[in-house]
Every structure is written in structure tokens, then in C-alpha cells.
Amino acid sequence: MEDVRIDKKINIKGLICPYTFVKSKIAIEDMEVGEVLEILLDYEEASRSIPKSMEDHGHKVLKVEKINDTDWIIQVRKEKE
Amino acid sequence: MELTEDQLHRYSRHIILPEVGGKGQKKILNAKVFIVGAGGLGCPVGYYLAAAGVGTIGMIDNDTVELSNLQRQIAHSTKKIGVHKVDSAKETFESLNPDVKVIGIKDRISKDNIKDLIKDYDIVVDGSDNFPTRYLVNDACVMLKKPLVSGAILRFEGQVTTILPGEGHCYRCLFEEMPPPGLVPSCQEAGVLGAITGVVGALQATEVLKLILGKGDVLKNMLLIYDALKVNFRRVKVPKNPDCPVCSDNPTITELQDYDAGYCRI
Numbered sequence: 001m002e003d004v005r006i007d008k009k010i011n012i013k014g015l016i017c018p019y020t021f022v023k024s025k026i027a028i029e030d031m032e033v034g035e036v037l038e039i040l041l042d043y044e045e046a047s048r049s050i051p052k053s054m055e056d057h058g059h060k061v062l063k064v065e066k067i068n069d070t071d072w073i074i075q076v077r078k079e080k081e
Numbered sequence: 082m083e084l085t086e087d088q089l090h091r092y093s094r095h096i097i098l099p100e101v102g103g104k105g106q107k108k109i110l111n112a113k114v115f116i117v118g119a120g121g122l123g124c125p126v127g128y129y130l131a132a133a134g135v136g137t138i139g140m141i142d143n144d145t146v147e148l149s150n151l152q153r154q155i156a157h158s159t160k161k162i163g164v165h166k167v168d169s170a171k172e173t174f175e176s177l178n179p180d181v182k183v184i185g186i187k188d189r190i191s192k193d194n195i196k197d198l199i200k201d202y203d204i205v206v207d208g209s210d211n212f213p214t215r216y217l218v219n220d221a222c223v224m225l226k227k228p229l230v231s232g233a234i235l236r237f238e239g240q241v242t243t244i245l246p247g248e249g250h251c252y253r254c255l256f257e258e259m260p261p262p263g264l265v266p267s268c269q270e271a272g273v274l275g276a277i278t279g280v281v282g283a284l285q286a287t288e289v290l291k292l293i294l295g296k297g298d299v300l301k302n303m304l305l306i307y308d309a310l311k312v313n314f315r316r317v318k319v320p321k322n323p324d325c326p327v328c329s330d331n332p333t334i335t336e337l338q339d340y341d342a343g344y345c346r347i
């Protein structure tokens with residue numbers, strides 16, 4: 001997969017649903033269409049629910065990756081206001 | 082304005098809705114809503130708007146809490162009997178949500194004060210219990226072009242309509258003149274099942290929030306009628322009347338008037 005330019009990173013380790021999504025959504029709302037958000041998290045359920053919710057909201061999920069025993073990163077491109 | 086951590090938690094179930102989000106929640110926090118009446122409808126409307134985080138809620142009512150109010154007026158309580166309803170409601174709403182500022186006005190609404198009272202608000206809610214006030218609020222909102230969410234209740238029935246002056250119908254397009262006092266139910270006939278006020282008040286609060294958010298349809302050119310005994314909701318079309326005495330291009334009512342009592346308050 002080609003490298004994408006990350007415009008904003010947030011660390012939501014320690015948070016559980018729905019605050020994982022609340023924080024992610026607030027972060028992407030403040031970005032411009034086309035920009036990419038990278039989310040670092042350690043709540044497994046959110047590694048599935050955030051991508052789904054982001055797509056429901058019309059954004060593009062570029063990557064979901066487990067990076068170590070506890071953490072995931074998700075990359076999402078903002079597609080609409 | 083950034084939402085605080087507490088606000089992200091308090092409003093999290095709003096924020097995760099696609100139609101609301103952080104931006105919509107900020108619109109709600111910045112909104113100013115004026116509620117006519119702190120009684121059967123004003124209580125649930127104000128309660129839900131306060132919970133939603135509407136930043137400024139104006140309320141006018143001249144009455145004090147009576148024991149017979151408590152069967153339906155849920156912002157008040159037994160220990161508030163004798164207290165002004167707007168003071169009682171202010172305490173309830175502000176303790177539910179410190180983001181909300183309630184401005185209570187202990188007065189009767191009249192042709193002389195209504196325009197000044199509502200002019201700085203975004204949306205007006207009519208929760209009044211009598212026809213003279215309903216017509217006065219309608220006429221003032223049409224003249225000032227303020228969106229108005231009107232509700233009414235009687236026995237087992239409720240009605241809600243949303244008036245967007247310049248866009249849709251008004252209350253006088255629906256009922257041009259007030260019914261004569263004799264045709265309005267007398268005080269002994271004017272019972273109401275308390276929970277109906279909650280249904281209608283929650284519908285009014287929902288209309289207000291959709292107007293603030295700019296999402297979904299509202300009851301423009303429409304009257305929603307709820308019949309609790311038959312468990313039926315009915316939407317009736319209400320076209321704008323081109324000859325309406327107040328909202329047409331050539332209105333015959335151009336000044337506000339107070340109508341005399343002789344009506345039972347429900």
C-alpha cells in the first residue's frame with residue numbers, strides 16, 4: 001500500500017465506546033475534505049466499529065492495522081463535510 | 082468554541098448521530114429558544130431542550146405552582162407549591178444542565194410586551210393554555226418572522242404544527258378566527274391526561290431541535306393530530322391561505338391585539 005500523507009493524528013488509547021468514535025468524529029469534523037486522520041487506539045471493538053461508522057458517515061477508510069499486542073491504527077480520509 | 086470533555090460526554094449520543102455531530106451540538110448550545118408558558122407543554126419542552134443543551138431558554142408565565150398542576154407539569158414538584166413556575170422551572174432545568182441559562186419572566190404575555198420579549202430569540206414555542214394567547218403569539222411571530230412551534234392538548238388529544246413565516250402556513254390559515262368562548266370546552270370539560278402533555282411537548286422539542294440543526298422535515302403546512310385513545314397519529318395538510326388576515330400579502334391584521342378572557346384555561 002502506498003504511503004499516505006497524514007494530516008492529523010489522535011491518540012485515543014484508554015477510551016472505550018462510544019467515546020472512541022466521539023473523539024474521532026470531532027477530530028475529522030475539524031479537518032478539510034481530502035485530509036487524512038490517523039487514529040491510535042487500544043480498544044478492540046472500536047477497531048471494527050470506528051471504520052464502519054466512518055464509512056456510514058461517508059468517509060473513506062484507508063487502513064486498519066494492528067501494530068502491536070494492544071494497539072491499532074486506523075487511517076480515514078475525509079470525503080464530505 | 083470548543084466542546085469541553087464534559088460536553089463530549091454529556092452530548093455523546095447526539096454527537097455520534099450523523100445529523101448532529103460536534104457542529105450540530107454547537108448550534109444547539111448557541112441557540113436561543115423562547116417558550117410561552119411554564120405549564121403542561123412548557124415543562125416537557127423546556128426539559129428536553131435543556132437536556133439537549135439549548136444555551137438560552139426564555140420562559141414567560143405569571144402563575145405559581147399549584148397542587149393540581151403536578152399531575153402533568155413535570156418541571157415542578159410538591160415542595161415548589163406557591164413558587165413562581167418560571168423560578169421552579171429555571172431551577173429544574175439549570176440543575177439538569179449547567180450549560181443552559183434560563184431567563185424566566187414573571188408576567189402575562191400581551192400585545193405590549195411580546196415583540197420585545199421574542200425579538201432576540203431564534204425560535205418561539207407556544208405552550209400556552211388558551212386561545213387568546215395562541216393567536217397573539219401566532220400574529221407576533223408572523224410579524225417578526227420568527228419560526229413558531231405551536232402545540233395544544235385537550236383530554237386525550239394533542240396537536241402540533243410548525244409555522245415558518247414567509248414559507249408556510251400560519252395558525253390563522255388554519256383557524257382564521259378564534260372560536261367563540263361558548264364553543265370552547267368549559268373548565269369541567271377540559272380535562273387532560275397528563276402524559277399527553279409529554280407526548281406533545283416532546284414532539285415540539287423535536288421540531289425545535291430539527292429547526293436548529295436544519296435537518297429533516299418539520300410540520301410546515303401540516304398539522305399533526307395525536308389521538309391517544311385510538312393510538313393514532315394523523316398528519317393533515319394545511320395550505321397557506323392566500324387571503325389569510327395576518328400572513329397573506331395584504332394582511333388585514335397589522336397590529337397586535339389582546340383578546341378578552343371568557344375562555345377556559347386548559
Ligand SMILES: [Zn+2]
Pocket residue numbers: 250251252253254255322325326327328329
Ligand atoms: Zn396565515
